[in-house]
Amino acid sequence: MHTFSAPAKLNLFLHVVGRRQDGYHLLQTVFRFIDFSDQLSFALRSDGLIKLHTPIVGVPEEKDLCVRAAKLLQQKTATMQGIDIFLQKQIPMGGGLGGGSSDAATTLLALNHLWKTNLSKQQLLELGLQLGADVPVFIFGENAFAEGIGEKLTGIKLPPAWYVVLIPPVQVSTAEIFTSKELTRNTIPIKIPPFSVWQGHNDLERVVCRLYPEVARCLEWLKQQENTTITAMSGSGACVFAEFASEAAAQAVFECISDSMTGFMARGLDYHPWQQTIK
Numbered sequence: 087m088h089t090f091s092a093p094a095k096l097n098l099f100l101h102v103v104g105r106r107q108d109g110y111h112l113l114q115t116v117f118r119f120i121d122f123s124d125q126l127s128f129a130l131r132s133d134g135l136i137k138l139h140t141p142i143v144g145v146p147e148e149k150d151l152c153v154r155a156a157k158l159l160q161q162k163t164a165t166m167q168g169i170d171i172f173l174q175k176q177i178p179m180g181g182g183l184g185g186g187s188s189d190a191a192t193t194l195l196a197l198n199h200l201w202k203t204n205l206s207k208q209q210l211l212e213l214g215l216q217l218g219a220d221v222p223v224f225i226f227g228e229n230a231f232a233e234g235i236g237e238k239l240t241g242i243k244l245p246p247a248w249y250v251v252l253i254p255p256v257q258v259s260t261a262e263i264f265t266s267k268e269l270t271r272n273t274i275p276i277k278i279p280p281f282s283v284w285q286g287h288n289d290l291e292r293v294v295c296r297l298y299p300e301v302a303r304c305l306e307w308l309k310q311q312e313n314t315t316i317t318a319m320s321g322s323g324a325c326v327f328a329e330f331a332s333e334a335a336a337q338a339v340f341e342c343i344s345d346s347m348t349g350f351m352a353r354g355l356d357y358h359p360w361q362q363t364i365k
């Protein structure tokens with residue numbers, strides 16, 4: 087059995103700067119990886135079958151992003167090999183932390199290695215984008231400034247940081263938020279780095295907070311805490327986070343979370359844990 091991690095991401099800011107003809111939105115965002123992950127284990131099979139042994143309640147096997155990623159790679163490379171997949175979920179679903187996208191990316195990277203199918207990083211990036219706008223950054227492997235629909239990636243160096251992430255008890259559908267009439271889509275584009283990640287905002291936040299008061303409540307609570315460098319929603323929510331320059335400052339706030347809130351503390355990473363293996 088071969089085990090690999092699939093880390094979560096935070097969007098330190100997320101500006102909606104336009105909309106494409108096909109309805110997809112043009113964004114500017116900064117992705118940061120954090121040390122909070124799902125775990126994926128794989129065992130090779132020679133009969134060509136792709137089997138997920140740990141289905142997620144409410145997600146049919148053929149819709150699971152790990153299974154879709156494995157099938158896409160199998161099709162693209164015409165390999166006769168199959169795989170047993172065991173997914174241990176930790177990243178909340180519909181949380182804006184990119185859990186499903188990261189699982190898909192780790193599956194593509196891991197199977198390209200285990201099946202020895204030898205696709206290039208560029209080919210994997212293209213396959214990833216077919217599965218979702220958030221998948222490419224996890225293959226790219228570095229914290230990144232992203233444009234387009236999230237696929238035009240520029241590596242970015244970020245200072246050390248710790249995060250308190252709150253998980254409101256709701257799942258947000260990304261499509262629902264992007265199609266909202268109330269969403270503003272005209273933030274003025276910023277120039278590519280250098281810029282300050284602390285001056286950004288998340289354009290989806292207002293729409294989500296209006297539809298889901300639980301998200302608004304968690305965000306309000308974070309905004310009242312001391313020593314934060316950013317407080318924002320990640321992606322299309324529901325998770326909200328506060329950034330701190332020291333572990334001690336994050337810990338102090340984490341210890342104040344009341345019983346009515348769920349959350350976790352995480353360290354910001356510089357690279358995807360797989361960076362060494364991604365060529």
Ligand SMILES: C[C@](O)(CO)[C@H](O)COP(=O)(O)OP(=O)(O)OC[C@H]1O[C@@H](n2ccc(N)nc2=O)[C@H](O)[C@@H]1O
Nearest residue numbers: 109110111187218219220221235236260261264321322
């Ligand atoms: C909000 C973010 O998480 C920020 O990183 C991503 O933009 C969302 O990425 P994702 O979950 O991988 O999104 P996808 O699975 O590709 O798309 C889900 C839905 O969101 C909408 N969508 C997504 C990305 C984007 N740039 N514009 C969009 O309008 C699409 O209409 C689609 O119906």
Ligand SMILES: Nc1ncnc2c1ncn2[C@@H]1O[C@H](COP(=O)(O)OP(=O)(O)OP(=O)(O)O)[C@@H](O)[C@H]1O
Nearest residue numbers: 150151179180181182183184185186187189220321
């Ligand atoms: N392996 C998977 N893990 C999580 N969700 C999956 C997976 N496969 C399919 N899905 C579906 O994808 C939906 C979005 O899940 P995900 O956890 O990626 O949301 P998210 O963090 O809000 O995504 P993003 O930040 O990319 O918008 C889920 O509600 C579920 O129906």
